[in-house]
Amino acid sequence: MYPSIDIATNELNIASELNPGPWILHSKNTGIAARNIAEKVQGMNPEKAYVIVLLHDIGRRVGIVGITRHVYEGYKYCIQKEWDEVAQICMTHSYIHGSASLGQSIESDEEKAIKEYLDSHKMDDYDRLIQLCDALATDYGFVILEKRFVDVVRRYGIVETYIGGWEKTFEIKEYFEDKMGCSIYDVLPEIEKTTLICPNPWRPK
Numbered sequence: 001m002y003p004s005i006d007i008a009t010n011e012l013n014i015a016s017e018l019n020p021g022p023w024i025l026h027s028k029n030t031g032i033a034a035r036n037i038a039e040k041v042q043g044m045n046p047e048k049a050y051v052i053v054l055l056h057d058i059g060r061r062v063g064i065v066g067i068t069r070h071v072y073e074g075y076k077y078c079i080q081k082e083w084d085e086v087a088q089i090c091m092t093h094s095y096i097h098g099s100a101s102l103g104q105s106i107e108s109d110e111e112k113a114i115k116e117y118l119d120s121h122k123m124d125d126y127d128r129l130i131q132l133c134d135a136l137a138t139d140y141g142f143v144i145l146e147k148r149f150v151d152v153v154r155r156y157g158i159v160e161t162y163i164g165g166w167e168k169t170f171e172i173k174e175y176f177e178d179k180m181g182c183s184i185y186d187v188l189p190e191i192e193k194t195t196l197i198c199p200n201p202w203r204p205k
Helices: 005-018 023-038 046-054 058-062 067-080 084-092 098-102 109-120 125-133 145-156 162-180
Strands: none
Touching (some): 005 046, 023 125, 046 084, 046 125, 058 084, 067 084, 067 109, 084 125
């Protein structure tokens, strides 16, 4: 189950008051990318894709938090709302390799809960879609994958596991392009302009 577009939009507006930041526009653009790609893929629901992807970072409503916390907070919030299909996306969007993305040192209760969920969940096309679109959308528009990867490294530094995640993202890109019969970049508005914009990486104050 997932909410209507109006309810989802209102949820994001409320979240923007609780924790303002570029993540709001990123979420909106990620939703647009998901909808536009889903429109080209037989068997996918563009409205569902837009709504569940729009709310993928809703866990950030609690404040400036790390990956594990915002994933789990989003999952809990959506479960309380009985939006199980949004809760799924909250859980899977940051873990492109499933529970293997968590590494070996799983200590917190949140990490344990995430691992248990990921181990029992089989990734579907909506999981793959958010994992791709999350890497295509910034707060100022859409960019090619390579640009987004560099932006992340400028923000957080080089992490060894990034390379494997990049390779998997390119695999997902090719997967959807095969289903679409065109490049994913063909359906992202003004990407030829926004991908050339080079703002300083956002960092929390």
